[in-house]
Amino acid sequence: MPDKISEEKKIGVFVCHCGTNIGGLVDCEKLAEYSKTLPNVKYSEHNLYTCSETGLAAIKKAVQENDLNRVVVASCTPRTHEPLFRECIEEAGLNPYLFNFVNIRDQCTWVHMKDPEAAYEKSKDLIRMGVSKAEKLEELEKIIVEVNPSAMVIGGGVSGINCALSLNNQGFKTFLVEKDKELGGRLKELYQVFPSDKQASELLNELVAKVKEAKNLTVYTSSKLKSVNGFIGNYEIEIEQRNHNVNLNVGVIVVAVGATSYKPLSLFNYNSKNIITQLELENKLRDNQIEANDIVMIQCVGSRNADREYCSSICCMTALKNALIIKKREPNRNISILFRDLYTPGTIYEEYYRKAREAGVLFIKYTPDKQPIIDKSVVKVYNQYINSEISIPFDLVVLATPLIANNDNRELAQLLKVPLEENKFFLEAHVKLRPIDFATDGVYICGSAKWPADISESTTQGLAAASRAGTILSHKTIEVEGATAYIPDWNKDLCKGCEVCIKICPYNAIVKDENNEIQIIQALCKGCGTCASTCTKKAIVIRHFTNEQIISEILAFGGEKVA
Amino acid sequence: MDNSRNVVVVGGGIAGIQAALDLADMGIHVHLIEKKPCIGGKMAQLDKTFPTLDCSICILAPKLSECYRHKNITIHTLSEVKNVKGERGNFVIDVLKNPRYIKEDVCTGCGDCSRVCPVRGVYNYFDVNLTTQAAAYIPFPSAVPPVYLIDGEKCAYINYGICELCVKACGAEAIDFNQKEELISIKNINSVILATGYDLAEFENPLRGYGYKKCKNVITALEFERLICASGPLGGHLKRLSDGKEPKKIAFIQCVNSRSYKAKQYCSSICCMYSAKEAMIAHEHDNELESYIFYIDVRAGNKGFQKFINRGETEYNIRYVKSKIAQIKTDAQQNPIIVYEDFESAKIKKLKVDLAVLATCIIPPDGIEELANIFKIDLNKYNFIKTDPFYPVLTSREGIYTCGCVHEPMDIPRSVAEASGAAAKAAESVREVEI
Structure with missing residues (x-):
């Protein structure tokens, strides 16, 4: 390709009517005529629909016949149409970044529908600015990053195992790293699991058997992550396994470290004898050791309060499941569940609640301002329906405590450069639409490490992380947008290493290298511009949105240079 | 295109979209089949989303465009699956494509057809029938595909052979009244993901006790979403439909026809959160x-x-107010009066409000039995798709996966996570054949 940058700038402008959306309000023919009067514009025309096959053919023809080296389209919105026009000029032999979009529909004729004259004047301004920027546009290349088609899953609980198995089944080499001696996580501590009567051990054995059969899967137990270097597609990992180090190279990382059961040491006279947690009850159920006749379960112990605002989401179902197991064995045992709001969303969980009521489990709502009190052999609780305190005798009190974030989450988060939320659970990229991704490309999150999740949800999230990881690992290389941030050589001296850019980058794309110099990892940069606009020394430049380009637009609008 | 890598995703709501995007990004070709004229599902109709209060369409629209532009996704709108043959690794799926009467690849979305169309008063499903439009229309401005369609039941030319104003107005020559129902056969399908979402129990009878349709100021939560949405029928200025007054006191009624022996016994899962959200936006x-x-x-x-x-x-x-609703009455000024048993005081009480919003129950989508028959899968006793208790993305049949509300009421984050989970199973299946 000839060096078009040093060439004379020949800009073509195409003004789109968009049917009547633009053309019905402003005179597109006059706008095209006006465009011809602007500096460096060698060609202009107006089309009923520039995006139609006819319109695109007109662009290609004009580029070739007039030897254009910059193209401006004034039309709808880059949101939907920029890729189309970039592709079009690429087919005409130009670098796709030599295209500039001028939005005269969404941001002009649509918003100024009642003032056509002002809309026309604004369209002229926008086109003049766009042409001025086009003149400064530079060719850019997309960045190609090679991908190592393998994954590391941290945490061998139910979400991590399912994630690793799916990655294995998709054909990717997978390393499953577990800090405990055995796989299983919380599953090892449970007896029967909802929503079926299956034993946790049976479920775990099935999973472990599949892990053993998996050809692409290597398990490291008693292992801990020591260091992580690199970025999407190319991570260098060091793990420590029983006093020796193992080095792994992987393309992506999945966090599946689970959560910890909260011990209610100072709450409700907890003594792990006749006042125990639901988790301790699971052991007793497994060993068939329950002699108590009067059982009181208390929900939300250590959660939904000032210290821990959240609902742990799995405790109501655990209590119902365990109450039903006891009732099934011995229907005459008395079980009362003291709750605040019973959390059984959906079809099957609500059915558990109904079945428990039908089995004779007594449900008493309490409010946080009138907590139940354990007094010798009775639990006293205020019952609002009869407006008085009642005393329930007990042999056994079972406390439903929340899952809390692991102690070492902070350490892991720092190694991976990913964020935690206020309760120290891992924070995903977007609560709604990117629930399994971190903001950093190539790192994923699933299971209770993100938020307390039951078994089926942890399983699903494990699979989901395998899918998200698969979108990267399926490719030998990935292509990254060329309009990224960088520090040009001539600006290197400007950087004083203040690290503001490192702290502020939402994608963790900026690091300091071994020479203590700022490095912007091109594969991670999205070109958002946050770093450049906060850089105290103006050392960082955003390709395709350089200061020069933006200032030229401002000057074209009528701004004045201030010395 | 290598056909053995095809996956069919049925349903173009947020769950179907996410599943399709994941698979497409893995290099697997996806046919995304949607009954409506555009993709986006219920999420596109919402104003904002909990718990971040993001504008719903603003975060969804980029995903819609991504689907539209993705080289590995073929979107079939106005389409329904009619027949399925074969098994995992090699399904053949017949899809009935209804006519749009506008050529999808020619229409530029300019809207000139709609402006000249003389037929007005056609209810817009997207605004839950709160607004009307021309017979030539696009459901909402950022709809994907970004093309218009003509309502065949209302169009003057189709029904009476006169008009054709749109044909004259369309500069792109996209109008095509010769389009007919078309049965297309998609072959070499490795696996299928069912993500056809949900309906809401808004059929009139069970809601009548709540004053719905008797009192204009008793509305459903989805109607509320449209009414308060800036792009909705009121331009985002919440008013009462009876007199245009701004409400000062709103009642949100939970568990309408759910968690009840009289109606649906299950919990709809999402209403507590969206009701709080709606109250906050208001x-x-x-x-x-x-x-x-x-x-x-x-x-x-x-x-x-x-x-x-x-x-x-x-x-x-x-x-x-922890309570059980007895009924909603109306006074002469069309104010809803909530009659309820207050659990705290154990007394029957009344509260007059300006507007009452009903959190209606999520129910399996219309046509779920037919869908189950066509795909030979089981439904559970609530008529949602039956799934494995520990693998909620697995249906009773190999090679048919599911995600989102078609098997269980759930919120958007869980639908999105499940969609990726279902995509993982489909990808495993495709890769198994390849290896």
């Missing part, structure tokens, strides 16, 4: 507004949800 429009949420249990278990509920109570004038 309060942001008018700081003097009071909201009362009539509930059985507040279910706020997912990430940031309890905090959101707490914020609603402390900062947005939301009061929670």
Whole structure:
């Protein structure tokens, strides 16, 4: 390709009517005529629909016949149409970044529908600015990053195992790293699991058997992550396994470290004898050791309060499941569940609640301002329906405590450069639409490490992380947008290493290298511009949105240079 | 295109979209089949989303465009699956494509056909029939595919052979009245993901006790979403449909026809959160507004949800009333009067409000039995798709996966996560054949 940058700038402008959306309000023919009067514009025309096959053919023809080296389209919105026009000029032999979009529909004729004259004047301004920027546009290349088609899953609980198995089944080499001696996580501590009567051990054995059969899967137990270097597609990992180090190279990382059961040491006279947690009850159920006749379960112990605002989401179902197991064995045992709001969303969980009521489990709502009190052999609780305190005798009190974030989450988060939320659970990229991704490309999150999740949800999230990881690992290389941030050589001296850019980058794309110099990892940069606009020394430049380009637009609008 | 790598995703809501995008990004070709004229599902109709209060269409629209532009996704709108043959690894799926009467690849979305169309008063499903439009229309401005369609039941030319104003107005020559129903056969399908979403129990009879359709100021939650949405029928200025007055006191009624032996026994899962959200948005429009949420249990278990509920109570004038609704009456000024048993005082009480919003029950989508028959899968006793208890993305049949509300009521984050989970199973299946 000839060096078009040093060439004379020949800009073509195409003004789109968009049917009547633009053309019905402003005179597109006059706008095209006006465009011809602007500096460096060698060609202009107006089309009923520039995006139609006819319109695109007109662009290609004009580029070739007039030897254009910059193209401006004034039309709808880059949101939907920029890729189309970039592709079009690429087919005409130009670098796709030599295209500039001028939005005269969404941001002009649509918003100024009642003032056509002002809309026309604004369209002229926008086109003049766009042409001025086009003149400064530079060719850019997309960045190609090679991908190592393998994954590391941290945490061998139910979400991590399912994630690793799916990655294995998709054909990717997978390393499953577990800090405990055995796989299983919380599953090892449970007896029967909802929503079926299956034993946790049976479920775990099935999973472990599949892990053993998996050809692409290597398990490291008693292992801990020591260091992580690199970025999407190319991570260098060091793990420590029983006093020796193992080095792994992987393309992506999945966090599946689970959560910890909260011990209610100072709450409700907890003594792990006749006042125990639901988790301790699971052991007793497994060993068939329950002699108590009067059982009181208390929900939300250590959660939904000032210290821990959240609902742990799995405790109501655990209590119902365990109450039903006891009732099934011995229907005459008395079980009362003291709750605040019973959390059984959906079809099957609500059915558990109904079945428990039908089995004779007594449900008493309490409010946080009138907590139940354990007094010798009775639990006293205020019952609002009869407006008085009642005393329930007990042999056994079972406390439903929340899952809390692991102690070492902070350490892991720092190694991976990913964020935690206020309760120290891992924070995903977007609560709604990117629930399994971190903001950093190539790192994923699933299971209770993100938020307390039951078994089926942890399983699903494990699979989901395998899918998200698969979108990267399926490719030998990935292509990254060329309009990224960088520090040009001539600006290197400007950087004083203040690290503001490192702290502020939402994608963790900026690091300091071994020479203590700022490095912007091109594969991670999205070109958002946050770093450049906060850089105290103006050392960082955003390709395709350089200061020069933006200032030229401002000057074209009528701004004045201030010395 | 290598056909053995095809996956069919049925349903173009957020779950289907996410599943399709994941697979497409893995290099697997996806046929995304949607019954409606455009993809986006229920999420596109919502105003804002909990717990972040992001504008729903603003975060969804980029995903819609991504689907539209993705080289590995073929979108079939106005389409329904009619027949399935074969098994995992090699399904053949017949799809009935209904006519759009506008050529999808020629239409530029300019809207000139709609402007000249003389047929007006056609109910817009996207605005839950609260608005009307021309027979040539696009459901909403950022609809994908970004092309118009003509309502065959209402079009003057199709029904009476006169008009053709749109043909003259269309500069792109996209109008095509010769389009007919078309049965297309998609072959070499490795696996299928069913993500056809849900309906809401808004059929009139069970709602009548709540005053719905008797009193204009008793509306459903989805109607509320459209009414308060800036791109909705009221331009985002919440008013009563009876007299145009701004409501100062709103009641949100939870568990309408759900968690009840008389109606659906299950919990709809999402209403506690969206009702709090709706009350918060309404309060942001008018700081003097009071909201009362009539509930059985507040279910706020997912990430940031309890905090959101707490914020609603402390900062947005939301009061929670644990109660059972007896009925909703109406006074002469069309004010809803909530008659309820107050659990705290164990007394029957009344509350007059300006507007009542019903959290109606999520039900399996219309046509689910036919879908189950066509795909030979089981439904559970609530008529949702039956799934494995520990692998909710697996149906009773190999090679048919599912995600989202078609098998269980759930919120958007869980639908999105499940969609990726279903995509993982489909990808495993495709790769197994390849290896």
